[in-house]
Each structure stands twice: as C-alpha cells, then as structure tokens.
Amino acid sequence: MVCPHCNSENVQVNTTTYNKSQSRSFLWNLIMKVITSGLWLIWMLVRKKKEVLVTQTTAVCQNCGYSWKIK
Numbered sequence: 484m485v486c487p488h489c490n491s492e493n494v495q496v497n498t499t500t501y502n503k504s505q506s507r508s509f510l511w512n513l514i515m516k517v518i519t520s521g522l523w524l525i526w527m528l529v530r531k532k533k534e535v536l537v538t539q540t541t542a543v544c545q546n547c548g549y550s551w552k553i554k
C-alpha cells in the first residue's frame with residue numbers, strides 16, 4: 484500500500500469495529516422516547532435486532548501522518 488499524499492510505502496493499517504446503532508446521541512434517544520411514548524418499547528425491541536457491527540479500516544502513513552479510510 485502506498486500513501487496517496489507522499490507516495491511512501493511505510494503505511495500502518497488499523498481496523499476498528501464499532502456498533503452502528505450506538506452512534507446516535509443520548510439526547511436523540513430522549514427525544515425519540517418522548518415522541519413515541521408507548522411505542523418506545525416496541526421500537527427498542529425492533530432496533531435491537533437491527534444492531535449492526537461496522538468494521539472500518541483506516542490506513543495511517545508513518546512518514547507524513549496522513550490517514551485515510553479503506554473501503
């Protein structure tokens with residue numbers, strides 16, 4: 484792999500896994516709770532099944548510090 488910034492081959496690749504459904508803020512959850520009221524419990528059950536683990540691979544150039552995402 485070559486850095487697109489400085490063309491150095493000294494690139495470190497990092498893989499990060501995170502839960503996509505946790506990306507929403509606490510405030511957003513609170514607003515949704517108020518709006519949906521009783522439907523909230525049903526929504527929570529539905530949402531739990533839709534939790535998606537996302538793996539993001541990021542490359543960091545050790546030469547110039549440039550970082551970019553790898554699809």
Ligand SMILES: [Zn+2]
Binds near residue numbers: 487488489545546
């Ligand atoms: Zn670089």
